[in-house]
Amino acid sequence: MLSITLPDQSVLSFEGPVTGAEIAAKIGVGLAKSALAVKVDGKPQDLSAPITRDAAVEIITAKTEDGLKIIRHTCSHVMAEAVQELYPETQVTIGPAIENGFYYDFARATPFTPADLEAIEKRMTEIVDRDEPIVREVKTRDEAVKFFEEKGEKYKVELIKDLPETETISFYRQGNFVDLCRGPHLPSTGKVGKGFKLMKLAGAYWRGDSSREQLQRIYGTAWADKKGLDAYLTQLEEAEKRDHRRIGKEMDLFHFEDVAPGDIFWHPHGWTLFQTLIDYERKRQNDAGYVEINTPQIMDKVLWETSGHWDWYRENMFTTTIEERTYCIKPMNCPGGILVFKQGIKSYRDLPQYIAEFGRVHRYEASGAIHGLFRVRAFTQDDAHIFCTPEQLEDECQKVVRLMLSIYEAFDLKDVSIKLSTRPAERIGSDELWDHTEAALAKALTDMGYKYTLNPGDGAFYGPKLDFKVRDAIGREWQLGTLQVDMNLPERFDVSYIGEDGEKHRPIMLHRALFGSLERFTGIMIENTAGKFPFWLAPLQIVVATITDDGCDYAKEVAAALKKAGLRVETDLRNEKISYKVREHSLKKVPVILAIGKREAADRTVAVRRLGEEKQTVMPLDDAIAEFKKNAARPHIDE
RNA sequence: GCCGGCAUGGCACAGUUGGUAGCGCAGUUGAUUUGUAAUCAUCAGGUCGGGGGUUCAAGUCCCUCUGCCGGCACCA
Numbered sequence: 001m002l003s004i005t006l007p008d009q010s011v012l013s014f015e016g017p018v019t020g021a022e023i024a025a026k027i028g029v030g031l032a033k034s035a036l037a038v039k040v041d042g043k044p045q046d047l048s049a050p051i052t053r054d055a056a057v058e059i060i061t062a063k064t065e066d067g068l069k070i071i072r073h074t075c076s077h078v079m080a081e082a083v084q085e086l087y088p089e090t091q092v093t094i095g096p097a098i099e100n101g102f103y104y105d106f107a108r109a110t111p112f113t114p115a116d117l118e119a120i121e122k123r124m125t126e127i128v129d130r131d132e133p134i135v136r137e138v139k140t141r142d143e144a145v146k147f148f149e150e151k152g153e154k155y156k157v158e159l160i161k162d163l164p165e166t167e168t169i170s171f172y173r174q175g176n177f178v179d180l181c182r183g184p185h186l187p188s189t190g191k192v193g194k195g196f197k198l199m200k201l202a203g204a205y206w207r208g209d210s211s212r213e214q215l216q217r218i219y220g221t222a223w224a225d226k227k228g229l230d231a232y233l234t235q236l237e238e239a240e241k242r243d244h245r246r247i248g249k250e251m252d253l254f255h256f257e258d259v260a261p262g263d264i265f266w267h268p269h270g271w272t273l274f275q276t277l278i279d280y281e282r283k284r285q286n287d288a289g290y291v292e293i294n295t296p297q298i299m300d301k302v303l304w305e306t307s308g309h310w311d312w313y314r315e316n317m318f319t320t321t322i323e324e325r326t327y328c329i330k331p332m333n334c335p336g337g338i339l340v341f342k343q344g345i346k347s348y349r350d351l352p353q354y355i356a357e358f359g360r361v362h363r364y365e366a367s368g369a370i371h372g373l374f375r376v377r378a379f380t381q382d383d384a385h386i387f388c389t390p391e392q393l394e395d396e397c398q399k400v401v402r403l404m405l406s407i408y409e410a411f412d413l414k415d416v417s418i419k420l421s422t423r424p425a426e427r428i429g430s431d432e433l434w435d436h437t438e439a440a441l442a443k444a445l446t447d448m449g450y451k452y453t454l455n456p457g458d459g460a461f462y463g464p465k466l467d468f469k470v471r472d473a474i475g476r477e478w479q480l481g482t483l484q485v486d487m488n489l490p491e492r493f494d495v496s497y498i499g500e501d502g503e504k505h506r507p508i509m510l511h512r513a514l515f516g517s518l519e520r521f522t523g524i525m526i527e528n529t530a531g532k533f534p535f536w537l538a539p540l541q542i543v544v545a546t547i548t549d550d551g552c553d554y555a556k557e558v559a560a561a562l563k564k565a566g567l568r569v570e571t572d573l574r575n576e577k578i579s580y581k582v583r584e585h586s587l588k589k590v591p592v593i594l595a596i597g598k599r600e601a602a603d604r605t606v607a608v609r610r611l612g613e614e615k616q617t618v619m620p621l622d623d624a625i626a627e628f629k630k631n632a633a634r635p636h637i638d639e
Numbered sequence: 640g641c642c643g644g645c646a647u648g649g650c651a652c653a654g655u656u657g658g659u660a661g662c663g664c665a666g667u668u669g670a671u672u673u674g675u676a677a678u679c680a681u682c683a684g685g686u687c688g689g690g691g692g693u694u695c696a697a698g699u700c701c702c703u704c705u706g707c708c709g710g711c712a713c714c715a
Contacts (some may be wrong), residue, residue: 103710111643201711203642210712214642217710249650258688258706313715332715364712366640367706375714459715484715511715548672576670583676597674609675616675 005056017050021187024059031427034061036191037070037184044070046136046184049159062193062224074134074186075124075222075609076104081169081177081189082123083218086116091520092179093206093215095154101196101221105204109154112201112216120218121198131190136183144169144180155206156180195223195231221567239474245372251588253539254373255335261376262370264519269539272568274522276537278358281382281407281514283637288403290354290384297360301326306492307335315365333359334486334511337385338493346497350395351507352388358518360385373523380518386510387495390436393508397444397483401466404481404514408470410635411525412534415471418450421458422526428461429487437485437508438464462488472528484511531589532611535631538568538591542628544606545572545581545620547597554601558594558621567627567632586611592628 002014003022012026020038024031024047035532037047039058044066060067076095083106085088095104106112112120139147141160148156159180160169174189183396186192197220204217222230240246248254253270256263266274282292298320304310309317309332318329330336337355346353362378369375388396400417408416422440423434441464445452459465463485469477486509489495496504508576515521525533535541544559546552552573562569572581578595585593595607595616606624607619619627633639 114644121711200709201643204711205641208712210641214711216642231713256707261706307715316714366642368642368711370707421665431694462715545675547674577671577673577678578675579673579676580677586676593675595675599674607674614675 002051002184003054004051005054007056007058009062017052019050019056020045020047020059023057024053028061031059031061035059036061036067036186039066044184047187049136049184061568068222068224069097070184070186071192071195071224072222074189075192075220076102077134077174077179077181077185078124078127078171078176078189078192078200079120079218079220080104080106080179081127081174082120084177086119086123091153091155093178094159101199101219103204103219105206105215105217107213107215108204111203112218114201117198117201118350124196125194126196127175128192128194130175131188131189133188134172134174134185136180136185137171137173139169141165141169144171147178148173148180179289180419185289191227192222195225195227195229197221197229204444217366242474242527242530244374247526247531248373251539253526254431261367262365262375264373264376264378270522272539273525273537274518275524276539277515277518277522278380278382280410280634280637282356282358283634284353284403284407284410285356285384287637288354288399290356292356292358293337293340294357295333295359296330298327298329299336301328303329303335303339307489308492309335316365318362318364326568329362330359331363333357333361333381333383334385334489334509335493337383338489338495338509341385341387342493342495346387346507348389348497348499348505351497352392354384354386354387356382356384373519373526376517376519379520382511382513382515382518386512387490387497387507388510389497389499390433390508391507393437393485393510394440394444394447396510397441397466398448400483400510400512401444401450404468404483404512406636407514408468408480411528413470413472413528414578417469417471417477418445418452419455419467419469420445420452421455421467422466423459424457424461426461427459428491429463433487434464437487441466441483443487446583456609460484460486462486473530478524480516480524481514482512482516485509486511508549531590533589535628536590536634538589540570540590541567541632542569542586542592542594543572543581543585543590544569544594544596545578547578547587547595549573549575550598551596551601554604555596558596558606561621561625562628567625567628582609594624 002016002018004012004014006012012023021035024035035047037044037060039060040051040055043627044060060069060070062068076097079268080092080095084092087108089108091107093105093107095102096242144160145157148160163169170181170183171178172183172185199219199221203214204216205214206212221229221232223232248270251269252267253273254264254266301310313331317331320327320329337357341353341355358380360378360380365375365377370377386396405416422438465482465484467479468481469479471477490509492508495507497507499505542562544555546555555571555573559569559571582593589611591611593609595609600606605618607618608619608624
């Protein structure tokens, strides 16, 4: 007798070994039909696999993530089958399920074309219609190697040879297509359904290694049904509308030129936005006791030899040589910051010191890596270096985390996850010092009640670090802040302070950035808000638009009064219909339009129309100014 | 950097099998003075990313460079 426990805790009994398909059938006809695979004691397996002992069993359907994952994985096999039918000379490699879909990497002398993609998709539909049964087979290692060697599939042979000795080598067969695969899979190709689509072609290195050959990767998306697919495609369109490169153009924020790849030309409104971000952070950290410095853009190579960058970062650095002297355009701010700290003799009474720099750094990023504001070759770091004693470390970490989370919150980024990376195998510094610094970071977080995930061994060679990720309005995660303990640079630059005992001591240095790159953060804010910035951030807050020329003088007066109140305002006095003006400024996502007609001019009022609202509110000018000033309050500063 | 795709007036695009550049929006000028998401007309604007080649003829074909887009690799 065999007891099968279902998720609702009910128990089914069977005489002997039973399959997931049989269990599903016993529960109901509907479930038998929608069953894709089965979870046995939490482990997904084929519907046809026998269950030989008591177990907790859950039938997997397309409604769950597990189900979708299996659909996607099988879909990648269907694609591989289609490809080998159409292009028999193609070798298969790997084809996993990924978020929202799947891919398969193929080896083929001639790359696929977009037209091939259409043909492959068509053939996939046919394979789904054929509803080929998918059968699992187990082979010995030698059989498996022989099988693929005969087929000329050298990548598969390599994969098998690298599998651990203990691993069962399973194959999945559908029609004439056989693939090495751990599974599980759908019972037949028909279960893949109609909810898939091939999305894009890409080159991808074999085993992710850029020194190896490049394969042809085809990406696809797959869902439970056509409806799921359509919903996903719509979601993609929506995300595209948020693309900061597109909004940057629409709102006239910035542009790029061929002469400066990866470097930004900020337009007036974009620069205002950027400056507003910096001003906010500056005010917040000045309030928190930071001082701000600025250090040279170009410094002699010897500095970078001292810091070590010349050894391990040289290929990313821009250099320039003049008077037979080689200089580096700074890729990081820390060495400059240290030189400032080193001025004069520091006492323990001077610590901790918070030295901030909005430093513009240049880094050579590979041409293929450049991407809008997100990945550029010149950007501004919101850097700060904190020099403190080992005893102060924990307290200082807490202060940084508190400030960081409070500032994120001001930008409506409330979903933050924290990662603690600890000592790597290759490192400098004593184990005692690592014990102390790791514990200080961990304790700082737990004392404040913050959860974190541990990344053992992922710290920098010079110290442990905290990384901060935030989730945006449409669920994407961005790595923003970082807090790193550095035991290396103080050593290299021989930084010291005089302790209570009158002796020289080595301070601990913390690197800290809240947003990392402010250019990138600006891009993230554009996408997070879809260009509809909160009023305090909006580069242009108010447009005063006239309805007829009669209102011009008053409109100018209104604009001047708003400007005097510290608001960012422009006028639109053109000889156009008000609806034309409303449309234009709404498309540019200006938060407030003030319409000025005869009535407003006569009564000294304004007709307020807010972005996204159709209703208008007429109010006295002075009241409106007071309200806008309130709206413009910066979180945690003016309110 | 690698694979693939793309590059046409400020923006978004069309240009059939190579025959000598089109539309819309923006801009100009004029009319209209308008009450909340596009008023009408007028005019102007392009060595089709750069260089080279094939051809009687190249935006269309070939080579090459640059940049952009999608991935990969990279992201101290």
